[in-house]
Amino acid sequence: MIELKNVSKRFIDNVVLDGVDFEVRQGETVALLGPSGVGKSVLLKHIIGLIKPDSGEVIVDGLYVNKLKRKELSRLRQRIGYVFQNGALFDSMDVFENIRLGVTNDEQYRDLKYCHERVRECLRLVNLQPEVMRKFPAELSGGMRKRVGIARAIAGRPTYLLYDEPTSGLDPVNSDVIDSLVERLQGEIGVTSVMVTHDVRGAFRTADRIALLWQAKIRAVGTSEEILASSDPAVRQFLERDFEMTLTQQATNLDEAIGDGTQH
């Protein structure tokens, strides 16, 4: 279980989190929605101890993350898989070595045979061919990099998976592929997940509960039905703006399709 209690964080004069309370129960997937730059990724990094709060508590499995010693924090992190926004793959290593670093048990990491099998299995789980193993990150497309990032995050068989904008920068087709993947992984490896996103459609599709981070606070939490039924003006504003953006995107896609059609 993940709990944030009254967490506040500011960067110089910019208050990013202001007394945030947030809870993720065992086995569920929670999508954290909010406009760009509102502090969703900052909140996610608090969970894994990459950022320390100015005040408040971050608790994972009963452990107070911001009070853990270096080795204890390292052990906790081995139970958490983190999918970075831009993949954050190690560009001097090939895909095999990238995913192998995700094998957090030292004995297993040193066992090359185990690592080969595990990397192959993780690539299968994210719908990538084993041939990708010898490629370097620079040789992969944006969607493939995201999937290798997910493969690395699950290689150590984590209890928790934290996704930071897994579909940002991807076209709608690739976004759907990643959303399906997230949904399927929940079923296959049964982890507790937190997904930071500003993609409302993807969040409604994959999450059990949805939270809205708005002006440094958690403004609303609930199931997709509860969020859709919410009369909170901030929730309505966020959902309606996304709806308009979706319509605009569909219109643009349609225009492009018509344009392509007339050119041929």
Place this chain on the structure above:
Amino acid sequence: MRPSLAAAIDLRRHVGRGVVRTAGHAGRFFALLVELVRGLAEWRVWAPRTVEQAQNIGYGSLLIVLLIAGFAGAVTALQSGYQLQGGFVPLYYAGGVVASGVILELGPVLTALILAGRIGARYAAELGTMRVTEQIDALESLGRSPVTHLLLPRILSGILVIPALVIIANATGIASGYFASAATLDLTWSDFTFGARFFFKGPFDLWYSLIKAYFFSAAVTVIPCYIGYNTQQGAEGVGRATTTAVVAASVTILLLDTTLAKLLLGQ
């Protein structure tokens, strides 16, 4: 508010921010040194990566070190030949000037300065890029220490390789100094070595060169690693970190050079 009062407040604010920033750097630098010492216990992680890094920086830097040392030795010989013309001082003194100049000063200092540009810039840029692209965060998120995976191999490989490069630079500088003396001053090998021995104060000169090399290798590696590791603000930040790393390492080398001369030569 009077303009003079406003200016005084502004100055105090600037000084205050400067003091806070310097104290912050000092604290972070000290914390990094502690982490480096702690990380030594995890030799299974850093040892193979250190060998890999040492091969990279060793082979990659050899040619430029040979060139710099070669030219430095030859120029020292030519200039000492020019100054010894006139017959008041025997020409074999040129051998002493070249050997002492290269071993005590030119070999270690020029090698360190050139490596501050080559290795220091590389370390700062690599680590800075890894920081701004979240690769360092990714490593931490996997429960792995960036200190043992990234910093220790770079620093230890520098401490292994740079003194070796200084020894090579010393030998190359003396050899090129001899060839330049032979070509322009008609100095024989025995004259050159006689002059070199005349000024040679014993094995301490060689130790002094090596001690300097170890101190300089720490400056060339630790400072750029610290600056690169703490890079902020995207591509611009990486550029700034790289420049700062080279300047800071070079200035530290010159400061160490003066301090070690005072402490070890007792001048």
